[in-house]
Structure formats: C-alpha cells, structure tokens
Amino acid sequence: MTVLVEPDLRAGRPLRAVRPWTIAVAAGLVATILCAAFSWVPSLWGDEAATLLSAKRPLGSLFGMLLHVDAVHGVYYLFMHGWIRLAGESAFALRLPSALAVGAAVAAVTLLAGRRGGARAALVAGVVACVLPRLTYAGEEARSYAFTAAAAAWLTLLLVWLIDGGGRRLAPGARRVAWLLYGAGTALAAYLFLYSLTLLVAHAAILLFSRAPRATLRRWAVSAGAAVLSVAPLAVLAYLERGQIAYLSSAPEEASTWYFFLWFGMPWVAVLAWPLIGVALWPAWRTWRLRASGAAPPMPPGPRAVSTRLVGAAWLFLPTGAMLLVNLVQPMYTGRYSTFAAPAAALLVAEGILVLGRTLGGDVRRTVAVTAAATIAFAAACAPVYALQRGPYAKNDSDWAEVSAAMAANAGRGDAVVFDESAKPSQRPRLAMRTYPDGFRGLKDVTIHVPYSRNTWWADRAYSVDQAAQRGRFDGVERVWLIELDVDGAEDTWGLGELQSLGFAETGRRIETHRSAIIELTR
Structure with a gap:
C-alpha cells in the first residue's frame, strides 16, 4: 500500500x-x-x-x-x-x-x-x-x-x-x-x-x-x-x-x-x-x-x-x-x-x-x-x-477632471452651464462640477432643482431646460455651455433643442474630451 x-x-x-x-x-x-x-x-x-x-x-x-x-x-x-x-x-x-x-x-x-x-x-x-x-x-x-x-x-x-x-x-x-x-x-x-x-x-x-x-x-x-x-x-x-x-x-x-x-x-x-x-x-x-x-x-x-x-x-x-x-x-x-x-x-x-x-x-x-x-x-x-x-480614464472611462479643466480654460464668470441629465446617474456630467468644482467657479448652474445636500438621493435633482426657463433661470444669460455625454461618438443631445428654442445658437466652438462634448451657445 x-x-x-x-x-x-x-x-x-x-x-x-x-x-x-x-x-x-x-x-x-x-x-x-x-x-x-x-x-x-x-x-x-x-x-x-x-x-x-x-x-x-x-x-x-x-x-x-x-x-x-x-x-x-x-x-x-x-x-x-x-x-x-x-x-x-x-x-x-x-x-x-x-x-x-x-x-x-x-x-x-x-x-x-x-x-x-x-x-x-x-x-x-x-x-x-x-x-x-x-x-x-x-x-x-x-x-x-x-x-x-x-x-x-x-x-x-x-x-x-x-x-x-x-x-x-x-x-x-x-x-x-x-x-x-x-x-x-x-x-x-x-x-x-x-x-x-x-x-x-x-x-x-x-x-x-x-x-x-x-x-x-x-x-x-x-x-x-x-x-x-x-x-x-x-x-x-x-x-x-x-x-x-x-x-x-x-x-x-x-x-x-x-x-x-x-x-x-x-x-x-x-x-x-x-x-x-x-x-x-x-x-x-x-x-x-x-x-x-x-x-x-x-x-x-x-x-x-x-x-x-x-x-x-x-x-x-x-x-x-x-x-x-x-x-x-x-x-x-x-x-x-x-x-x-x-x-x-x-x-x-x-x-x-x-x-x-x-x-x-x-x-x-x-x-x-x-x-x-x-x-x-x-x-x-x-x-x-x-x-x-493609473491612467487618467481608468475609472469607468470617467473624464470629469478633464471636463473641469476645459471649463476653467474656456468659460467666463457669469456664463451658464447646462448638464446632460439623460445619462444614467453615475455618468452624468453634472458630477464633474461636484467632484472637481474649481473649473466651475463663477458659473451659473441654471437647472439645479434640489442640491444633493438636501436630497434623499445621493446626487442633485435637476430641472429640464424648459422648466428652468419657466422659472426665469435664463434671464440675462448670454452664453451657455452645454455638457453632453459622448461615448464612442454616440453624443447625447439632451437640452439642445430647448436651448435653441430659447434663442441660443451654437457658435461652432466645441470641446471634445474623452467621454464628453462641451458645446458653446450664445444669443
């Protein structure tokens, strides 16, 4: 044996x-x-x-x-x-x-x-x-x-x-x-x-x-x-x-x-x-x-x-x-x-x-x-x-640091910013402002409804562009930066039509980041 x-x-x-x-x-x-x-x-x-x-x-x-x-x-x-x-x-x-x-x-x-x-x-x-x-x-x-x-x-x-x-x-x-x-x-x-x-x-x-x-x-x-x-x-x-x-x-x-x-x-x-x-x-x-x-x-x-x-x-x-x-x-x-x-x-x-x-x-x-x-x-x-x-986009392809840096370099004090709210909550560009706020200093968040600190959900709750306009949020605003989710060329268009109906038009200035598109509109 x-x-x-x-x-x-x-x-x-x-x-x-x-x-x-x-x-x-x-x-x-x-x-x-x-x-x-x-x-x-x-x-x-x-x-x-x-x-x-x-x-x-x-x-x-x-x-x-x-x-x-x-x-x-x-x-x-x-x-x-x-x-x-x-x-x-x-x-x-x-x-x-x-x-x-x-x-x-x-x-x-x-x-x-x-x-x-x-x-x-x-x-x-x-x-x-x-x-x-x-x-x-x-x-x-x-x-x-x-x-x-x-x-x-x-x-x-x-x-x-x-x-x-x-x-x-x-x-x-x-x-x-x-x-x-x-x-x-x-x-x-x-x-x-x-x-x-x-x-x-x-x-x-x-x-x-x-x-x-x-x-x-x-x-x-x-x-x-x-x-x-x-x-x-x-x-x-x-x-x-x-x-x-x-x-x-x-x-x-x-x-x-x-x-x-x-x-x-x-x-x-x-x-x-x-x-x-x-x-x-x-x-x-x-x-x-x-x-x-x-x-x-x-x-x-x-x-x-x-x-x-x-x-x-x-x-x-x-x-x-x-x-x-x-x-x-x-x-x-x-x-x-x-x-x-x-x-x-x-x-x-x-x-x-x-x-x-x-x-x-x-x-x-x-x-x-x-x-x-x-x-x-x-x-x-x-x-x-x-x-x-340890690459810049290693976390779920997130590019929020890049978005914030682009806004700091291009947006001016008093400009308004509108975020794509159609993306799933964990990918919404609005979170770029919450995680890297320096690039958004002096900008108007015109669609904010309930800030995260007062919400029962972990993130902000936002108005649509039309709802914000009805509340006078765009009064006196001459320039808007629209930040859309852009994944593999499939760019969202959330809010773009509503902004155009308010008299805003694209200037042709677009900033493409890893997963976002930043669009300048003026009226």
Whole structure:
C-alpha cells in the first residue's frame, strides 16, 4: 500500500525566528505606497462621487439619505465624513484610506502565509498580495471594498489563531475577549459592506475541515450568531432599498468576469494565476482521492492543523459561491463585491508558487531560484495592469477632471452651464462640477432643482431646460455651455433643442474630451 506523506509545510524556518511582524509591516507599507502612488491621476467616477457627496453632507442630511439609499455603505460614509474634514477632498485624499486598508490586508496575508510556511512563504505571499490587480485597484478607489478586504484578512487570521493553538494558550477571560473581538469585527465588516457576512460560510468550513473541538465550534457559533443578529437592522434597510441595485438583473455577468475580472484584472494575469491556484490545491485533491480510494490511510481522528490551502480555498470560493446562489433568486451581485476574497487569491497564488518551487527545485538553492523566478514573473505580469489602473480614464472611462479643466480654460464668470441629465446617474456630467468644482467657479448652474445636500438621493435633482426657463433661470444669460455625454461618438443631445428654442445658437466652438462634448451657445 502506498504510504501518503502529508505535504511538507516546512518551507523555511519558523516565521517567529525572523520576526513575522517585521515582514508583515514591510509588506503592508509597500502595498500602501504602491496603491497610493499616482492614485490622484484617474478621474473620480460615479461610485466615488457617491462617496464624496455623501461624506460632504451635514450629518442630519446623511442619516436622512441612508434611510432611502446606500444604507449598506453608511458606516464607511460616516468615516469619510470625518476624514475629508482632516485631509481634504482631493482624489488623493479620498483614496488614501483605501491604500492604507490594502496595506493592512497585505500584512495579514503575509502573517497567514508565514504561520506554517515560514519566512519564504511570507515573503512570496507579501509580494503577490502587493501586486494582485484586485487589491491594487481597490487601494486607489474611494469605496469601502478595500476595508472589507482588510477586515476579512484580519478576521481570518484571528480565527485561525484561535483554532490552531493560540486560543488554547489563553486564560479563559482572555479567550472570551478574543472571541468577542471576532464577533465585533465580523459585525463591523458587515456594516462596512453587508455581503461581508458571507465570510462566515468560509470560516464555518475552516472549522469543520480542521475538526475543531466542540468548545471552539460553540464559541464561534455564539460570536457569529451575535454578529448576524447585530446586523439585522442593516439587512432590513438593505432589503427595503434593494431597488437601488435592480439594474443588476438586466446586466448579467459575462464569462470574463469569472475568469479574470474578479481578482486578476486582465486575461494574461489569470493565465498565470489560475494554474498556480490549481498547483496549490493539487496536493490536497490528490490526498483526498487516495484516501477515498483506500490507497492511503485515513486521516487520524482529532483536530488537525489548519493549512494555508484550506484557508485560501474556503475563503476564495465559498463566500462568492454563496452570493451567486442568492443571485439566482434575487439579482444582487457584481464582481466588485468579491473584493474581500482577494487576499485569499493572493494566498493561493503564493502557495502555488511555493509548491512549484519545491517540485521543480530539488535542492535548496534551485528551490529558491525557481520560487523567486515565478514570483517575479507573476509581479511582471501584473505590472501592465497596475499601469492601466493609473491612467487618467481608468475609472469607468470617467473624464470629469478633464471636463473641469476645459471649463476653467474656456468659460467666463457669469456664463451658464447646462448638464446632460439623460445619462444614467453615475455618468452624468453634472458630477464633474461636484467632484472637481474649481473649473466651475463663477458659473451659473441654471437647472439645479434640489442640491444633493438636501436630497434623499445621493446626487442633485435637476430641472429640464424648459422648466428652468419657466422659472426665469435664463434671464440675462448670454452664453451657455452645454455638457453632453459622448461615448464612442454616440453624443447625447439632451437640452439642445430647448436651448435653441430659447434663442441660443451654437457658435461652432466645441470641446471634445474623452467621454464628453462641451458645446458653446450664445444669443
């Protein structure tokens, strides 16, 4: 009978011998710097406009809005409400907290990989996590997704520590505090983004497959149950506001979403990443097949060590799978929602690199060389994605910074500006004025009806041109700048006919930006 040997987890000296926190802090700092670098270049886009306009509101107005829309982002908006009063409203300032959150996520990934794999595993996982496209994207976006990745990573690290010996070394009172922190952290993660609760599915699988003692299962169930109960008010609000994401029912995810968009950004990264994940999981799959066929002795009874493979696989696949199952009944999912599983992708890719190094290496020197070469190759594949993410139109093709600059260079004080209101809310040119206001100083917003700060929706409510004219908004106006959405040459003409009926005529002066057309009219 073939005797199966468990995969060698001794990929290096124990991490504690090389100061694990040193590696984790270094990796976290590098990740933060990478995410923050050039984060001011891409124009803010619709989701980030929602963040900025929500955070700028007075608190009373913000709470009123959350009762109608975006309750699932309420805690993040409250945090950003205080942040922008300290750091300002520039694109860099808005995105910096996300860069810091990704740094925290990468630090946790480094510790998770190193806890059994040693310093080499920690370093490889740190490099992979630093360059993983989903994390570098989340780290330059003013949304809560980077925070969910950080919360998921640290909660998973805490759970593994509690299962895998750490909890048993604690005094009973300290153990209760640790589980209290786990429950509170899970609730906070859910208040940052409700779907983070699906992480509990992965954690349940980790507990069951590691054969955790009943006492540990009981403590986890109490902590997780308390977290779920505490999130019930948010879940009710989210259900009542579900119409906000009704558009997802008419926008099914394409196959490319599952292959590369979720975590890898571009196809060429996925071509490397998925085989490496397969290499990482292959030893566990082979072990299971041999045991199932009787070719290897069964797993001995009792608790077993929590492997990086188990943590990564449960975390990567189960929460997203749970969301997709719900999505079959009620459309509620898009790829960005799986950002909190991105650290798991980094763990598994790094584990695949380590297995590849041990398989192809032979002696220690060759193993290190193969591992280093594979890590560098993966980082090199991610580099073009990183560069694309920091282009001026990287965020959903948004060009609002360019529109604002064009208005500053061409419009004069006292001119009126009219925005295309026919585009979907997240693409309306009006948001250029709200996200980059400097270019619109001294101009008359003649169609404004209800400013965002007094609206129950996150954005402004506007009149049509005719409605504004009936209220005398165009009295005394001699020049109007009409800003239309212009996507791939399909330019909107919202408001143009109404302006012409008021006596305005095009001067022939048009400014074309990446996704907008700015038209000058006079009378």
